[in-house]
Amino acid sequence: DGGITQSPKYLFRKEGQNVTLSCEQNLNHDAMYWYRQDPGQGLRLIYYSQIVNDFQKGDIAEGYSVSREKKESFPLTVTSAQKNPTAFYLCASSPHTGENSPLHFGNGTRLTVT
Amino acid sequence: SQQGEEDPQALSIQEGENATMNCSYKTSINNLQWYRQNSGRGLVHLILIRSNEREKHSGRLRVTLDTSKKSSSLLITASRAADTASYFCATDDWEGGSYIPTFGRGTSLIVHP
Numbered sequence: 001d002g003g004i005t006q007s008p009k010y011l012f013r014k015e016g017q018n019v020t021l022s023c024e025q026n027l028n029h030d031a032m033y034w035y036r037q038d039p040g041q042g043l044r045l046i047y048y049s050q051i052v053n054d055f056q057k058g059d060i061a062e063g064y065s066v067s068r069e070k071k072e073s074f075p076l077t078v079t080s081a082q083k084n085p086t087a088f089y090l091c092a093s094s095p096h097t098g099e100n101s102p103l104h105f106g107n108g109t110r111l112t113v114t
Numbered sequence: 115s116q117q118g119e120e121d122p123q124a125l126s127i128q129e130g131e132n133a134t135m136n137c138s139y140k141t142s143i144n145n146l147q148w149y150r151q152n153s154g155r156g157l158v159h160l161i162l163i164r165s166n167e168r169e170k171h172s173g174r175l176r177v178t179l180d181t182s183k184k185s186s187s188l189l190i191t192a193s194r195a196a197d198t199a200s201y202f203c204a205t206d207d208w209e210g211g212s213y214i215p216t217f218g219r220g221t222s223l224i225v226h227p
Contacts, residue, residue: 105156
């Protein structure tokens with residue numbers, strides 16, 4: 001079955017440590033996205049990538065970094081510079097970033113930093 | 115970035131009743147999408163309505179779009195306990211040559227058996 005896999009489901013880190021969240025898709029989609037969701041909030045865009053070796057900052061990119069070395073993979077690193085990293089992180093993909101291109105989501109990684 | 119706003123924030127109904135959620139947005143759109151999120155899971159795409167469409171159906175779902183009022187509604191008919199979830203609308207923002215979906219805060223729907 002095609003889909004998006006995020007791992008791990010739960011992640012715990014100490015403050016000051018960088019942590020990398022994995023996102024892999026086998027849908028052959030060009031575009032991939034990272035969103036952050038806080039309790040009772042909508043999704044806020046962190047980074048997106050339209051194609052391999054290209055990515056763009058979203059609304060809340062500060063304290064995060066990404067890479068897109070392979071079409072299938074779009075890992076997100078939460079750095080120690082992110083002031084409030086505890087959140088639910090969602091990865092998504094779509095065939096392209098043109099019109100009428102619905103997103104397919106993974107099941108998220110819940111990150112807790114103490 | 116533009117963000118759709120859902121209303122109400124929370125909705126509690128009995129099984130069999132209809133559930134209506136609304137979404138308002140600020141600027142012109144190419145399309146509007148509705149997604150569903152079960153607790154602790156990712157979002158699932160439900161339906162997309164283009165700006166030149168006024169109504170669209172998918173099973174028990176009915177979506178309307180009023181571009182003059184910059185609003186959309188999602189109606190779930192004959193609701194079931196399994197419909198309990200959060201529902202989000204998303205509009206496509208034009209960002210640096212791409213259409214990037216931006217989401218509202220969602221409506222939390224509870225359907226009591």
